[in-house]
Amino acid sequence: MQLDIPKQFLLIGGKPILVHALEKIDVIEEIKEIIIPSPKEYIEKTEEIIFHYGFATPIYCIEGGETRQESVYKGLQKTRFENVIIHEAVRPFVTVEEFKNLLHEDAENAIYGKDIPFTVLEGTKYIENNLQRERLINVQLPQKFNKKKLLYAHECASEEGLNFTEDASLFFHYFHSNIKVLTGSDYNIKITKPIDRKIAEIIYKEYILMEG
Numbered sequence: 001m002q003l004d005i006p007k008q009f010l011l012i013g014g015k016p017i018l019v020h021a022l023e024k025i026d027v028i029e030e031i032k033e034i035i036i037p038s039p040k041e042y043i044e045k046t047e048e049i050i051f052h053y054g055f056a057t058p059i060y061c062i063e064g065g066e067t068r069q070e071s072v073y074k075g076l077q078k079t080r081f082e083n084v085i086i087h088e089a090v091r092p093f094v095t096v097e098e099f100k101n102l103l104h105e106d107a108e109n110a111i112y113g114k115d116i117p118f119t120v121l122e123g124t125k126y127i128e129n130n131l132q133r134e135r136l137i138n139v140q141l142p143q144k145f146n147k148k149k150l151l152y153a154h155e156c157a158s159e160e161g162l163n164f165t166e167d168a169s170l171f172f173h174y175f176h177s178n179i180k181v182l183t184g185s186d187y188n189i190k191i192t193k194p195i196d197r198k199i200a201e202i203i204y205k206e207y208i209l210m211e212g
């Protein structure tokens with residue numbers, strides 16, 4: 001999206017996208033702190049929003065990195081807890097149940113994945129490879145990890161200069177196993193393209209109707 005402000009500040013149902021996600025996390029007792037890596041120039045704005053909406057869980061806004069990966073790495077370095085959940089501010093329709101299911105899942109590393117209801121081929125100019133869609137998942141957040149292991153994987157990736165689009169790929173690259181996949185939801189969309197905002201408003205209205 002070509003925007004003047006980062007996507008997490010866009011409004012859905014009159015509320016910043018970031019707040020939708022924070023509201024779900026805030027009601028979960030087991031979550032003891034929230035760390036938000038943010039671009040330096042947006043820390044103040046993020047803190048203002050947090051103050052305005054008033055959350056019970058301690059929230060720390062820290063300066064993020066150049067990439068998504070670096071920002072997660074900084075967040076991991078900041079937390080003192082053994083298990084971490086990574087979420088994205090731009091997934092407003094995550095549910096409290098999705099966070100709780102992750103927390104109560106026996107596997108120490110677990111992510112959400114959704115089946116892919118269309119064909120994905122490799123190659124952009126000419127087709128290079130056919131992929132079996134029944135073996136693929138659309139990776140979603142939140143994701144739960146053992147902090148020590150994820151931190152180790154981040155340190156290795158940083159030393160080797162490797163960049164991944166999310167943490168399950170990074171973790172898998174170094175540990176090769178041990179990540180359980182829970183079934184994700186079609187509603188847990190990531191606001192990426194302009195059309196996602198329109199879809200988000202529709203989902204939001206459905207939520208409001210459901211809540212009466």
Ligand SMILES: C[C@](O)(CO)[C@H](O)COP(=O)(O)O
Pocket residue numbers: 068088138139140141165166167190192
């Ligand atoms: C983590 C993610 O949402 C998984 O679907 C996705 O990889 C994030 O991509 P982005 O380019 O950081 O938005």
